[in-house]
Amino acid sequence: MSITLKNLHKAFGNNRVLQGASLSVDTGKSLVIIGGSGTGKSVLLKCILGIVEPDSGEILQDGAPLERAAFLSDFGMLFQGGALFDSLPVWQNVAFRLRQGRDRLSRKQAQELAVEKLRRVGLKPETAFLHPAELSGGMQKRVGLARAIATDPGIIFFDEPTTGLDPIMSGVINQLIREIVVDLGATTITITHDMSSVRTIADTVAMLHDGIIRWQGPVTDIDNSNDPYLDQFIHGRADGPIEGVR
Numbered sequence: 001m002s003i004t005l006k007n008l009h010k011a012f013g014n015n016r017v018l019q020g021a022s023l024s025v026d027t028g029k030s031l032v033i034i035g036g037s038g039t040g041k042s043v044l045l046k047c048i049l050g051i052v053e054p055d056s057g058e059i060l061q062d063g064a065p066l067e068r069a070a071f072l073s074d075f076g077m078l079f080q081g082g083a084l085f086d087s088l089p090v091w092q093n094v095a096f097r098l099r100q101g102r103d104r105l106s107r108k109q110a111q112e113l114a115v116e117k118l119r120r121v122g123l124k125p126e127t128a129f130l131h132p133a134e135l136s137g138g139m140q141k142r143v144g145l146a147r148a149i150a151t152d153p154g155i156i157f158f159d160e161p162t163t164g165l166d167p168i169m170s171g172v173i174n175q176l177i178r179e180i181v182v183d184l185g186a187t188t189i190t191i192t193h194d195m196s197s198v199r200t201i202a203d204t205v206a207m208l209h210d211g212i213i214r215w216q217g218p219v220t221d222i223d224n225s226n227d228p229y230l231d232q233f234i235h236g237r238a239d240g241p242i243e244g245v246r
Contacts, residue, residue, distance in 0.1 A: 001062050001074070001154045001187055002027045003048065008057035009211075010043055017043045018054065019211030025189060025204065027062075030181050032190045032202035032219070034233060036242065039208050041191040045157060048189070049075075071155075076148035076186075078177075080160040082140045084132040084147075091128035094118060094147045117146040121176055138169040142176070149180055156181070158190040162197050174200035195234055198222070207233065209242065 003025050010018040017040040025031035033041050046052040048059060050068050059066045084093050092099070094117055095110035105113065115125045121142040132140055141161070148156055161177060162170035174197050181188050181201070190201055198205060202219040207230045215227040222234055232240030 001071075002060075003066075003155065003187065003189065004058075004060040004063070005044070005048070006058040006060070008044070008047060008059070009055045010040075010047060010052060011055060017211055018047070018057075020057075021208065021211060021213055022057075023206045023213050023216055025187055027187055028185045029203045030178075030188045030190070030201055031204050031206060032192060032198050033206050033208055034192065034195075034198060035208035036233070037193075040211050041208055042159070044208065045159065045189070045191055049077075049157070074151075074154040075157065076151060076153040076155075077157045078141075078144045078148045078159065078161055080163050082132070082144045084140060084143060086132050088131070089128065090118070090130050090132065090135070090143050091115065093132065093143060094128075094150055096147065098150060113150065114146070117150050118143070120149070120180070121146045122172075137164055138166075138172070141165060141169075141173055145173070145176060145180070149184065149186075152184060153186060155187045155189070156184075158188065158192070158201070160192055160194075161190065161201075162192070162194050167196075170194065170196060171200075177201050198234075 005021060005023050008018050008021040021044060035041050043052060047054045061071060091111050091114035094114035098105045099110050115128050118127055123142055158177060162173055165173060178200055192198060204216060205219050205222055206216040207214045209229050214229045215225055222230060228241050232242050
């Protein structure tokens, strides 16, 4: 599915977080949204997911107004902190959604599917019977990724997928995400500060600053964008149009 945001506004009291943000991601493509802390990336994501209601603007799915129920039945998400259920074994975390509702899978079917998804993210079958507290941070992130793809969703969201990981594990997670996105043919939207994630995961990049998209284009163009905001951000420079970095 494709997602388009048109002129999105959202304020919390006097704090105008989104001030006309517009962007788009085509079906089967990977969009990465970058920007400093407090620039509205998480609010933008929450607006798409329906957690936050925008004050104005449009959110379109495949060119038509987004149908919330259908949309929520066809998405997956990797949360920044993992958000695993501590009291459940890994396989139940991965298959949690598939065990709910009228069409839920049997325990055996859910367990088999969880093991298959865990294999896809490089974890051994015996991991399925451990609890999250028994896993390293990198393994927990892989479990979260397995859960995100458990239903073979049409769209997947990644919220700071490498936060808290060392550079080597970050590289592993980035590469896994890229492989899975290609294999599934899913549309993906990622928010991150990590430029290694951007360069590995993205087809296109959008930079959010002061509530608007300052630049959007192919990841191959980010080093030669001639946009001062993007240039300052990706090179981590103190001097530039982005204030408050000192």
